[in-house]
Amino acid sequence: MPITLKDIARRTGYSVSTISRVLNGVGENYRISAKTRLMIERIANEMNYQPNQVARGLRLKKTHAIGLVIPDISNPFFAHVSRSIQIGMYESGYILIVCNTDENQETEIEQIQLLRNKGVDGFIIMPVGLKSQHISELVESKVPVVLLDRCFDDISTNSVLVDNYNGSMKAVEYLLESGHRRIAVIQGLTKTSTNDQRIKGYLDAHKKYKVDVDKNLIVGKDYRRENGYIETKYLLNMKNPPSVIYSTSDLITLGVLDAVFEEKLRIPDDISLVSFDDIDYAPYLISPLTAVRQPWEIMGEIAVKLLLQEIKSSGQMEKSRIELKPTLNIRKSVKKLGNP
Amino acid sequence: MPITLKDIARRTGYSVSTISRVLNGVGENYRISAKTRLMIERIANEMNYQPNQVARGLRLKKTHAIGLVIPDISNPFFAHVSRSIQIGMYESGYILIVCNTDENQETEIEQIQLLRNKGVDGFIIMPVGLKSQHISELVESKVPVVLLDRCFDDISTNSVLVDNYNGSMKAVEYLLESGHRRIAVIQGLTKTSTNDQRIKGYLDAHKKYKVDVDKNLIVGKDYRRENGYIETKYLLNMKNPPSVIYSTSDLITLGVLDAVFEEKLRIPDDISLVSFDDIDYAPYLISPLTAVRQPWEIMGEIAVKLLLQEIKSSGQMEKSRIELKPTLNIRKSVKKLGNP
DNA sequence: TGAAATTGCGAAAACGATTGTGCTAATTAT
DNA sequence: ATAATTAGCACAATCGTTTTCGCAATTTCA
Numbered sequence: 001m002p003i004t005l006k007d008i009a010r011r012t013g014y015s016v017s018t019i020s021r022v023l024n025g026v027g028e029n030y031r032i033s034a035k036t037r038l039m040i041e042r043i044a045n046e047m048n049y050q051p052n053q054v055a056r057g058l059r060l061k062k063t064h065a066i067g068l069v070i071p072d073i074s075n076p077f078f079a080h081v082s083r084s085i086q087i088g089m090y091e092s093g094y095i096l097i098v099c100n101t102d103e104n105q106e107t108e109i110e111q112i113q114l115l116r117n118k119g120v121d122g123f124i125i126m127p128v129g130l131k132s133q134h135i136s137e138l139v140e141s142k143v144p145v146v147l148l149d150r151c152f153d154d155i156s157t158n159s160v161l162v163d164n165y166n167g168s169m170k171a172v173e174y175l176l177e178s179g180h181r182r183i184a185v186i187q188g189l190t191k192t193s194t195n196d197q198r199i200k201g202y203l204d205a206h207k208k209y210k211v212d213v214d215k216n217l218i219v220g221k222d223y224r225r226e227n228g229y230i231e232t233k234y235l236l237n238m239k240n241p242p243s244v245i246y247s248t249s250d251l252i253t254l255g256v257l258d259a260v261f262e263e264k265l266r267i268p269d270d271i272s273l274v275s276f277d278d279i280d281y282a283p284y285l286i287s288p289l290t291a292v293r294q295p296w297e298i299m300g301e302i303a304v305k306l307l308l309q310e311i312k313s314s315g316q317m318e319k320s321r322i323e324l325k326p327t328l329n330i331r332k333s334v335k336k337l338g339n340p
Numbered sequence: 341m342p343i344t345l346k347d348i349a350r351r352t353g354y355s356v357s358t359i360s361r362v363l364n365g366v367g368e369n370y371r372i373s374a375k376t377r378l379m380i381e382r383i384a385n386e387m388n389y390q391p392n393q394v395a396r397g398l399r400l401k402k403t404h405a406i407g408l409v410i411p412d413i414s415n416p417f418f419a420h421v422s423r424s425i426q427i428g429m430y431e432s433g434y435i436l437i438v439c440n441t442d443e444n445q446e447t448e449i450e451q452i453q454l455l456r457n458k459g460v461d462g463f464i465i466m467p468v469g470l471k472s473q474h475i476s477e478l479v480e481s482k483v484p485v486v487l488l489d490r491c492f493d494d495i496s497t498n499s500v501l502v503d504n505y506n507g508s509m510k511a512v513e514y515l516l517e518s519g520h521r522r523i524a525v526i527q528g529l530t531k532t533s534t535n536d537q538r539i540k541g542y543l544d545a546h547k548k549y550k551v552d553v554d555k556n557l558i559v560g561k562d563y564r565r566e567n568g569y570i571e572t573k574y575l576l577n578m579k580n581p582p583s584v585i586y587s588t589s590d591l592i593t594l595g596v597l598d599a600v601f602e603e604k605l606r607i608p609d610d611i612s613l614v615s616f617d618d619i620d621y622a623p624y625l626i627s628p629l630t631a632v633r634q635p636w637e638i639m640g641e642i643a644v645k646l647l648l649q650e651i652k653s654s655g656q657m658e659k660s661r662i663e664l665k666p667t668l669n670i671r672k673s674v675k676k677l678g679n680p
Numbered sequence: 681t682g683a684a685a686t687t688g689c690g691a692a693a694a695c696g697a698t699t700g701t702g703c704t705a706a707t708t709a710t
Numbered sequence: 711a712t713a714a715t716t717a718g719c720a721c722a723a724t725c726g727t728t729t730t731c732g733c734a735a736t737t738t739c740a
Contacts, residue, residue: 054397054398072423095458284625346726354690391727
C-alpha cells in the first residue's frame with residue numbers, strides 16, 4: 001500500500017491539509033511554523049511518500065501527460081522524431097502516452113478520443129491526414145495540439161513540417177538534370193497534404209524543365225513496404241519502364257529494394273533510385289542512397305516547444321505553422337545519363 | 341466542459357448512482373427498470389458522455405495504462421518490439437506510457453518511480469541492466485512486471501529474451517568455420533546479462549574450436565553508435581588487426597560502418613563483419629550483412645501475453661522465463677578464408 | 681388483512697489529493 | 711483590561727467515479 005497524506009497526518013498528528021501545503025512548499029503562505037514544516041518533511045521522507053498522481057490529476061485537471069499519436073513507431077522517421085519528443089517532454093516534466101494508428105484514420109479518431117478521456121494535457125499528432133474534423137474539435141475545445149509532418153490547410157493549428165514541395169522539387173530537378181526523362185514516383189497515402197505536396201513538386205519540376213509527365217509513372221497508394229514492392233514490380237515490367245524510381249518514404253524504399261533485388265537489377269546501372277526520407281543506413285546501402293533528409297530532431301524539438309507554449313497560454317496563443325527546409329543528400333544511387 | 345454523470349443525472353432526474361450503474365451495464369443487477377435504462381442510455385448518447393478515466397482510475401485503482409520502459413526508441417530493435425507491444429496492448433484495452441532511459445540506469449529508476457506514481461497497472465521493461473533492486477522492489481510490491489531483452493538472474497520475474505549465448509556462439513562458430521582466427525568483438529554495456537551471455541558465447545565458441553582468444557580484441561563498452569566507431573578505428577589500426585569484427589548490436593554496427601568507410605576499406609575483402617541484431621536494410625547493405633536475428637514481433641507478443649496474465653492473476657502467477665532462439669542470417673559480409 | 685418479499689432506486693462514503701474559509705489561542709494594540 | 715490582530719492550524723468541499731447499504735413503495739403470499 002502506498003503512503004498517502006492521511007498516513008502522514010496520522011503519524012504527525014497534523015491534518016491532511018497542513019501536510020499537503022507543506023509538501024507543496026506553500027506552508028509559509030499559510031503560516032505553518034518552521035518547526036512543523038521540518039517535522040512533516042522529515043516524516044514524509046522517512047515514510048518515502050510519493051504523491052498519487054491520479055488523485056492529483058483529478059483534482060487539478062492536469063495529468064502532466066501528453067498524447068503522442070503516430071502512424072507507426074517502427075518507421076525510422078517516426079521513431080527518431082518520437083525520441084526527440086520524448087526527451088524534450090520528459091525534461092519539462094511530462095510523460096508520453098504513445099499510440100500507433102497504423103495509418104488507419106478510424107483508429108486515429110478512436111485513440112484520440114481515448115486519450116482525451118485519459119485527461120492528457122495536450123497532443124502531438126502525426127495524423128493519417130484523411131480527415132480533420134476530430135482534430136478541429138480538439139482545437140475548438142481549446143485542447144493544446146501540435147500537428148507534425150502532415151497538416152491541414154482548413155484548420156488553424158500549430159504545425160511543424162518540412163517543405164515537402166520544395167524537397168520533392170529539388171529531388172526531381174536533380175533527376176532531370178542527371179538526364180532522366182522517365183521518372184516514376186511511388187506515392188504514399190494520397191489525399192494527404194504531405195503526399196500531395198510531394199507530387200506537386202514532382203509535377204512542377206517537370207514543368208520547369210519542360211518535360212512531359214507520363215501519368216502511368218505515378219503509382220502507389222500508401223506508406224507500407226508492400227506498396228513499394230508491388231508498384232516496383234509493376235514499374236519494372238512495363239513495356240517502357242522508367243529509368244529511375246522516386247520513392248516518397250523510407251518504408252516504400254524498402255519495398256522497392258525488395259523488388260529490385262528480386263529482379264536481380266543493379267542500382268544505379270539498371271535502375272536509379274531516390275528516396276524521400278533519409279535513413280541512417282543510406283550511405284552504406286549497396287548503392288549509397290540519394291535521399292531527401294528531414295531534420296528529425298529539430299522537428300521534434302520544435303513540436304515540444306510549441307506544445308509547451310500552447311499549454312502555458314491555455315489555448316490563447318496564436319497558432320504557428322513552422323516549415324523546415326529538407327536537404328537533398330546526393331550519393332550514388334542515381335545514374336548520370338548523357339543529355340538525351 | 342466534458343459531460344459528467346451529474347449532468348446526466350440532472351437531465352434525467354435520476355441519481356448519479358443509477359446513471360453509473362446503467363452505463364456500466366449492471367443496471368439489471370440493481371433492478372433498474374428497462375424503461376429507465378433505455379432513457380438513460382439515450383440521453384447519455386445524446387449528450388455524448390465520455391467517462392472521465394482519471395476519476396475512474398482513482399476510484400478503481402486501475403488506470404488501464406502500462407509503462408513501457410526502453411533504452412532508446414530510435415534503435416530499430418526496440419522500435420519494432422515496441423510496436424508489437426503497442427498493438428497487442430491496445431487490443432486488450434491498455435494504453436502505453438513510453439519512457440526512454442537512454443541507457444542511463446539512474447534515469448530508468450527515476451522513470452519507473454514516476455510511472456508508479458501515475459498508477460500504471462503494470463510494466464514492460466527493457467532494463468539498462470546494471471541495477472536490479474528497483475525492479476525487485478516492484479516485484480515485491482506485487483506490481484505486474486515483464487522484463488524484456490535483458491534480465492536478472494537474482495530476481496524472479498517474468499522475462500522474455502533470446503538465447504544470447506547460443507546466438508552468439510552460432511555467429512562466432514560460423515566465423516571460425518570460415519577460417520577466421522582473429523575475431524574482434526565490440527561489446528555493448530558490460531555487466532549486463534545480454535552482453536555477458538554474448539561474450540560467453542564468443543569465448544566458448546573459441547574454446548570449442550581450440551582457438552586462443554586475444555583479449556585485446558574484446559573491446560567496447562556500450563550500445564551507442566560512437567562506441568562502434570571508436571573501437572573500430574582502434575581495431576583497424578592495430579599492428580595485428582582482426583580479420584573480422586563482430587558487433588553486438590545494430591547501433592554499434594552503424595558506427596563500425598562509419599569507421600570502415602572512413603578508412604576506405606571494403607567489406608568483406610578487407611574486413612569481415614557480423615552483427616547481433618538484424619536490421620531491415622541488412623540484405624541491401626553494400627555488403628549484405630550476416631547477422632543474428634531476434635524475433636521482434638514474437639518477443640513483443642509474448643511479453644504482452646505474460647503481462648496480461650500477470651495482471652489478471654494479480655501477482656499470484658508463477659513467473660516464467662521465456663527464451664527464444666535467434667537465427668543466424670548468413671549473407672555476404674564474411675569472407676571465406678582458406679583453412680589456415 | 682397483515683407480513684413478507686420484491687421492485688426500483690437514492691444517499692453517502694469512499695479513492696487521494698488541493699484549497700477556500702473558519703476557528704482558537706496567543707500576541708499586540710489601545 | 712479589553713479589543714483587535716495575528717499565528718497556526720483544521721474543516722469540509724471538491725474533482726468524477728464506483729459501490730455498499732438501505733429505504734419506501736408496491737406486490738405476493740398465507
